[in-house]
Amino acid sequence: MTDPENALPLSGLETVYDALASAIDQAGPGKAEVFLVKLALLNANALADARLFESHVQAALRDL
Helix, strand or coil: CCCHHHCCCHHHHHHHHHHHHHHHHHHCCCCHHHHHHHHHHHHHHHHCCHHHHHHHHHHHHCCC
């Protein structure tokens, strides 16, 4: 899934979480889903690996 050598440290994940939570609040309830889809597509493009993105989607769906 993710190369541990290239993974964010916990502090980086906390920063990302805070930025995401803030952006979801800014988007508001009517636009949060659209924002998340746009963000996912931008990150998939940056990742440049559809299979890896798909595995991330499956990992995120686990234990909801």
